[in-house]
Amino acid sequence: MSNNQDKTAIIIQPEEKGDPIFQEWPVHTECPHCGSSILTSLEYEAGTLTWIMCFFLMFIGLFLGCCFIPFCLDGCKDIAHICPNCKKEVGRYYRM
Known part of the structure; x- marks a missing residue:
């Protein structure tokens, strides 16, 4: 008598902390x-x-x-992402 049972492996991967988009x-x-x-708070600035x-x-x-x-x-401008606490730029989104 053989015991054939379906076995399912569940693999949980930790979230990677990468750079935000x-x-x-x-x-x-x-x-x-x-x-x-x-x-982040947003500031719109003229760009390319x-x-x-x-x-x-x-x-x-x-x-x-x-x-x-x-x-x-604002749809034509670049976007600077600003920290609301220290008011420094954290990142930037360039339209071009």
Whole structure:
């Protein structure tokens, strides 16, 4: 008489703590400057995409102030992730 039983192995892998991926939303991470566990705050800053859009709008004829519209839109700006405790930059998301 043989005892044939199905055996299932469950493998649990520990979570790896890697660098967070900085994108368009706040990130839970540990601040490398003050060591606190934080949710980053976002600051929008003009970057490469902002300037390219400005020159593109100027090129198509919107040079009477309308070419500066990308500087008013957060969707065209780079994003700096800031620690709310020590106010230092933790990471950055570049649109281009």
